[in-house]
Each structure stands twice: as C-alpha cells, then as structure tokens.
Amino acid sequence: MPELPDLLHVLARLRERLAGRAVEAERVRDPVVLRCLVRGNLSLLLGNTLQAIERRGHFLIFRFAGLDLAVNPMLAGRFRLATPGEPDEAALGFAIEFRPRDGDAPVELRYLDDKSMGKAYLVAAGDWSAIPAFHAGGIDVLSKEFTRDRFFSLLRHRKDQVRVFLLDKKALDAIGNAYADEILFAAGIHPKTFCRKLDHDDSVRLHDAIVQVITEAAAEVEARNAPIEEKVRDFLKVRRKETCPRCQSKLRVAGVKGMDAWYCPRCQPETRPGLVDFRKTGK
Ligand SMILES: [Zn+2]
Structure with a gap:
C-alpha cells in the first residue's frame, strides 16, 4: 500500500512528466477499476489537457478542463510511466497516453492493480463529494x-x-x-x-x-x-x-x-x- 512518503514522490514525478500534456489515447483493460460519475467513459479525456495533479488523502486527482480523474490505489494499486506500445502488464487497469510536449517523447500513464481493489472515478471538475470514501477528514x-x-x-x-x-x-x-x-x-x-x-x-x-x-x-x-x-x-x-x-x-x-x-x-x-x-x- 502506498503511504504518504510514496505518494508524495509519485505526485512529484507525475507532475514533472505529465502536467500540461494533452491526452492522445486511452484504454481500459479492467473495467472494475473505473467508475464514471459523469455520462460517458474515459474517452471523454481525449484531446483534453492535464492541468494539475493534486493529492487529497490517499487519492491522486488528475485535473482536466471540466473533468477530474480521482484515483485511490487502495492496497495494491500503483502507477507506472511507460513508453506507448510497451506490452501490457497483467495487472493493468487502465492507461492514458499523453502527447509529446516541448520535444519530449510521448508517455503513457498506466494504473496497475494486482487485486483490482483500487478505484478511479471520473467526475465533473471539483465534484468530489460524489466520490465514495473521498473525504476521510483527517x-x-x-x-x-x-x-x-x-x-x-x-x-x-x-x-x-x-x-x-x-x-x-x-x-x-x-x-x-x-x-x-x-x-x-x-x-x-x-x-x-x-x-x-x-x-x-x-x-x-x-x-x-x-x-x-x-x-x-x-x-x-x-x-x-x-x-x-x-x-x-x-x-x-x-x-x-x-x-x-x-x-x-x-x-x-x-x-x-x-x-x-x-x-x-x-x-x-x-x-x-x-x-x-x-x-x-x-x-
Ligand atoms: Zn530496542
């Protein structure tokens, strides 16, 4: 289970690599992981630019124009930055490919979860009250x-x-x-x-x-x-x-x-x- 020091490191690296990039492609390998609290699916993010990434408790929130993707890794979830086209991991839940930025190579954010216990919620921007177990309040x-x-x-x-x-x-x-x-x-x-x-x-x-x-x-x-x-x-x-x-x-x-x-x-x-x-x- 990622703990606070792990999450802070993940957050810093993801901000460096992904912020400001637009979504080129997406795929959901394990539908159990994704919950859409808006009408539609992960393809709503296509072409949308990742504006910021924030942490609230154990959630990482990927903030796009009009939409947030809030991910709670729970016990076994983890993120990986991959090169698009790399073979899928058996534990892959979903992947989001980001377009190149400033001459960078394209990069793919992968969410891996051996136990399929973690959840990713696609919600209207800022509508976090609809996310189960979001506000623990500590x-x-x-x-x-x-x-x-x-x-x-x-x-x-x-x-x-x-x-x-x-x-x-x-x-x-x-x-x-x-x-x-x-x-x-x-x-x-x-x-x-x-x-x-x-x-x-x-x-x-x-x-x-x-x-x-x-x-x-x-x-x-x-x-x-x-x-x-x-x-x-x-x-x-x-x-x-x-x-x-x-x-x-x-x-x-x-x-x-x-x-x-x-x-x-x-x-x-x-x-x-x-x-x-x-x-x-x-x-
Ligand atoms: Zn001792």
Missing part, C-alpha cells in the same frame, strides 16, 4: 496545522489503542502500517498501549515522532528517486526487520486489531500489566 500530518495542541485534542477522547488511532484516516492524513511501526518505535511506545494511558511526555514524543518519521521518510524516498511503481522501504528500522537497531534485541510481532505490528520489547516496553493478556491473543 489532518495532514505534514501541514503546519498539525500542531502539538491539535494533536493532543485528537488524542484526548480516544478509547482505542495507540496504533489503531495512528491508522485512523478520520483523525490523521495519513499513516499506514509501515510508518505506524516506525513512529511507535521512534517514540518508544508499545503498539498495544491505550491512548488514555499516554501521559503528557508520551504524547509529546508521539507527535514529534509522527512529524519526524514521515518528513525524513519523504526526503529519503525522494532522494532515492526510484521508478514510481516501486516502493522504497529498505531504510525502515523495525517494520519486517529481525533485530532492533538501537539495542539489538530480537524484534517481536504483535497483532493489533487484526494488523501485524513490529516492535522492540526493550525499547517499547509493556509497562502496563493489563496489556499482557492482550498479547497472548495476538501473534
């Missing part, structure tokens, strides 16, 4: 509005475990499984800790960790500049790793509301006895 963790006070007010009324809170798109835009583990490791907080058990210092460390981990990851992914269909994750410290980089303890995996969480039992101690029973039920 606060952008990289925005200047994501202050310590704002974070504390979100945290105050939570009755769930801290890792569940971090993943809640209605609260935070947006943290996925990989960076939730990295953030909790950076903050030294066990993934099963209940939000109401976090004291002031824990909450400060958690807020700092969110901003720092996501900011640094975004910079790292950008610096690697891998093809946009690849997810760069090898720099993560605990997610799917064996050993704690800080204390060399063997990392453990806990089940938190059906999700696997990687953590270090020494750097993220379970100090609350009530949590022990929960761990026996997890992995």
